[in-house]
Amino acid sequence: xxxxxxxxxxxxxxxxxxxxxxxxxxxxxxxxxxxxxxxxxxxxxxxxxxxxxxxxxxxxxxxxxxxxxxxxxxxxxxxxxxxxxxxxxxxxxxxxxxxxxxxxxxxxxxxxxxxxxxxxxxxxxxxxxxxxxxxxxxxxxxxxxxxxxxxxxxxxxxxxxxxxxxxxxxxxxxxxxxxxxxxxxxxxxxxxxxxxxxxxxxxxxxxxxxxxxxxxxxxxxxxxxxxxxxxxxxxxxxxxxxxxxxxxxxxxxxxxxxxxxxxxxxxxxxxxxxxxx
Amino acid sequence: xxxxxxxxxxxxxxxxxxxxxxxxxxxxxxxxxxxxxxxxxxxxxxxxxxxxxxxxxxxxxxxxxxxxxxxxxxxxxxxxxxxxxxxxxxxxxxxxxxxxxxxxxxxxxxxxxxxxxxxxxxxxxxxxxxxxxxxxxxxxxxxxxxxxxxxxxxxx
Numbered sequence: 001x002x003x004x005x006x007x008x009x010x011x012x013x014x015x016x017x018x019x020x021x022x023x024x025x026x027x028x029x030x031x032x033x034x035x036x037x038x039x040x041x042x043x044x045x046x047x048x049x050x051x052x053x054x055x056x057x058x059x060x061x062x063x064x065x066x067x068x069x070x071x072x073x074x075x076x077x078x079x080x081x082x083x084x085x086x087x088x089x090x091x092x093x094x095x096x097x098x099x100x101x102x103x104x105x106x107x108x109x110x111x112x113x114x115x116x117x118x119x120x121x122x123x124x125x126x127x128x129x130x131x132x133x134x135x136x137x138x139x140x141x142x143x144x145x146x147x148x149x150x151x152x153x154x155x156x157x158x159x160x161x162x163x164x165x166x167x168x169x170x171x172x173x174x175x176x177x178x179x180x181x182x183x184x185x186x187x188x189x190x191x192x193x194x195x196x197x198x199x200x201x202x203x204x205x206x207x208x209x210x211x212x213x214x215x216x217x218x219x220x221x222x223x224x225x226x227x228x229x230x231x232x233x234x235x236x237x238x239x240x241x242x243x244x245x246x247x248x249x250x251x252x253x254x255x256x257x258x259x260x261x262x263x264x265x266x267x268x269x270x271x272x273x274x275x276x277x
Numbered sequence: 278x279x280x281x282x283x284x285x286x287x288x289x290x291x292x293x294x295x296x297x298x299x300x301x302x303x304x305x306x307x308x309x310x311x312x313x314x315x316x317x318x319x320x321x322x323x324x325x326x327x328x329x330x331x332x333x334x335x336x337x338x339x340x341x342x343x344x345x346x347x348x349x350x351x352x353x354x355x356x357x358x359x360x361x362x363x364x365x366x367x368x369x370x371x372x373x374x375x376x377x378x379x380x381x382x383x384x385x386x387x388x389x390x391x392x393x394x395x396x397x398x399x400x401x402x403x404x405x406x407x408x409x410x411x412x413x414x415x416x417x418x419x420x421x422x423x424x425x426x427x428x429x430x431x432x433x
Contacts, residue, residue, distance in 0.1 A: 018279075018283075022281070041281070044282065045283075047279075051290070054287060065298070066301050066302055075313075108303050110298075112303060148287075153283035156284055157286070158291050161291050
């Protein structure tokens with residue numbers, strides 16, 4: 001526990017609060033100074049820390065990969081190119097497994113972006129929980145949540161974008177009539193039960209982006225929470241728990257990035273399936 | 278858990294990242310990977326072809342070597358027969374030559390003998406006349422005894 005906190009619950013609360021910029025009830029825009037301010041702002045606010053870290057890490061991802069692509073050679077690749085090609089090949093393998101050999105143009109770059117970006121955002125979870133918030137508080141920034149994927153806005157923002165893409169491909173590949181039919185004729189193919197089928201399909205459709213985004217959020221949020229709880233221990237005892245948890249977390253951050261990517265691929269491949277079961 | 282504008286901002290940056298990746302990252306990297314794959318498979322194909330060629334070359338070289346061996350053996354055999362032929366010919370020629378020389382010598386000897394005989398024959402009359410003269414201590418008319426003398430020399 002670093003800094004001055006009245007008790008551990010305040011410490012935890014502080015570490016789980018985003019740096020929020022938004023519109024107060026009186027119409028003024030400004031930074032929130034506590035949970036009350038954030039509640040007052042409601043939807044008309046933005047998490048500056050989430051945006052900053054996610055865009056910074058996304059930029060880092062694109063910078064590294066663009067650099068590798070610029071200097072790429074078909075001959076013997078260098079270390080950077082090797083790593084990037086490994087990621088690309090991994091993504092391609094998974095796409096071919098799910099999609100077969102007729103993937104659409106967007107699925108490759110989309111999956112690669114998701115995999116690397118989510119991985120980088122998750123990776124920030126391994127930075128000791130107090131370091132960056134402490135430095136930020138010394139420069140006058142009251143809140144700083146470093147791991148963007150522990151913000152449901154970030155994960156749902158991605159999963160809903162994917163959802164719209166899935167809808168787009170459903171329309172494109174199946175056409176509006178077939179797509180509409182697929183919503184009402186399953187699982188009971190009788191006209192009198194179409195309304196019931198539609199309720200089921202609708203729930204299924206809405207559940208996909210929600211579970212997609214919340215799965216990533218929940219895993220990372222829980223992981224972050226445990227790191228915060230471990231940080232409550234005296235400084236000389238923290239390593240005994242934080243080291244094993246961090247090692248275990250290496251698996252989780254990679255796995256969650258992979259799961260988010262593979263679900264994206266699966267949803268998109270379902271959208272592209274023209275023949276009905 | 279506050280859902281707010283961040284979600285929109287995240288969605289926008291996500292879409293921009295994907296578009297950027299689609300334009301500047303994915304195509305060059307994948308095309309280069311394909312290129313290398315192609316190069317490697319070409320190389321492997323070429324290596325297999327070269328191996329096959331080497332095998333063929335080895336095989337044909339072995340065949341040619343065998344052929345050459347056979348030919349050389351044939352040549353040696355031919356040379357041997359030719360050598361023995363030449364030897365036999367030489368021997369035959371030498372024998373002929375020797376026989377001819379001997380024959381020539383024989384003929385010469387015969388001639389010599391004949392000549393000596395003729396000479397002797399020619400001289401026999403004279404000697405006989407001379408002998409008779411010595412015995413008779415008179416001269417003998419050669420013409421008178423010509424028939425007897427030639428009869429004598431013919432007996433020789």
